[in-house]
Amino acid sequence: MGGCLAILCWAAFASVPPVATASAAGDGRQLLEQIRAERAKFQLILDEMNAMQEASASEQADLDDPGSTIRLYGFFETGLQRNWAKTNGFLNGVVQSPALTYILGDLYLYLDIVPAQGWRTLVEVRLTTSNGADQLSPAGFQILSTAQRRQNQPGLGFGSHQIASSLIIERAYVEHIFRDEFGVRLGLWLTPWGIWNVDHGSPALIPLIEPYIQMAQIYPTHQLGLAVFGARHLLPWRLTYHLGISNGRVTGPAVIPESTWVSFDVTDDKMISGRITLERQRPDLLRFGVSAYWGTSAQTSKQVQVSEPIVVRRDIPLELEEWGVGADFSYNGPRLRLRAEFTYTQYRFPRGRTRATFFPTRQMPDSAQYGGYALASFPFDALGLRIEPYAYFEAVWWPAAIAPRDAAVIPSLGLNLDPTPTIRLKTQYAWYRFFQVEDGSIRFSRNSEDDVHGLSFRAVVSF
16 A cells, blocks of 8 residues: 555656746746645545545454454334325325324344454344234225234233234345455345445435335345455445345235245246446545346245145246346535435236236236436534435336326425434425326326325434
């Protein structure tokens, strides 16, 4: 690193013409300004190199230091929310609750283990409540209670009812970093796609409400498989890549109500995904990203012939073949932060069909869907707080997911307050407006009965 700095110093100052050639005061001032400009340019490069060296040294120290073998960290969020949906609106039965309700939220725990130099294991789990579930049938939506009785209690053996809860594995993998440019990861990992799925945690995200494309899992958010990743420094830029091969979907999309994908693969077809980013950290963060995936996911069933001879037959009642592309942009300045993300996907069903979300008697067609959002926030410090108001806009074209409508636009406003670096108070209002296509043109639905207004608040505590 020292040799590189010396060369850069020599190159920066060697590019400045000698001041001895200046014969007039005006020429001297011009040369002085040129020297200052070259010096500022060199200082920017030097700062960038120092930042990269510090980050690399910090990462390496975490891997090399035997005292940092296990770390436990996470965050918890809780709050309240209210949704307003018209009685005759098609989403009235879909919103979780039309009343003002307190929400317990989720607890995320991260177990970060460095067992040996260059090796790392990360396990992320989410603890959440499951007070009720929506079951879709030809008769409509039905809310099912999942409250449970306490078992194995003294006396009769059972006790009072308790809140049912779930432990969900978000990530669990082991990785080995051979060098900055190459690492290998094996296990369950988040698909490196766009902004929301990469930042993932509420403390790192600006908005509170999930984008529609994320909530409905227009692309596979989780994958179980093998991935290679790395980074290459191209001063002042940094190029990163992630290439993975997996079993396929383990969750979603929302258009398949009974999508009981399993974590193991039932066919030899695999899913391939990749992402490339180009970013610059100084003077302001600037990042461009592109993502893509292609692959199949399948459900399996078994039929057993109990008479002699006993025969077990495997069948594939449903197979989803899909591909998608995405692009994203991020900018962090001292008084402005920008986020934008776009996704396009196509679904095809080579074997089997599933029923449509809102029409249980209809089968899902092959489809193409796309959507994206843009966000601008304006952070500043006042009253001992970090205050960040923001404006958000999202548009989605997904007839199969928001039927009987074809498209939706979601304007939104939000406000984040940070009393301390580990506490964030997040508030967001969203207005869901739906469109339909008639006679080849996009227009508003016949009335505003389908509109939904939502106001959400969460207190997020990191530890």
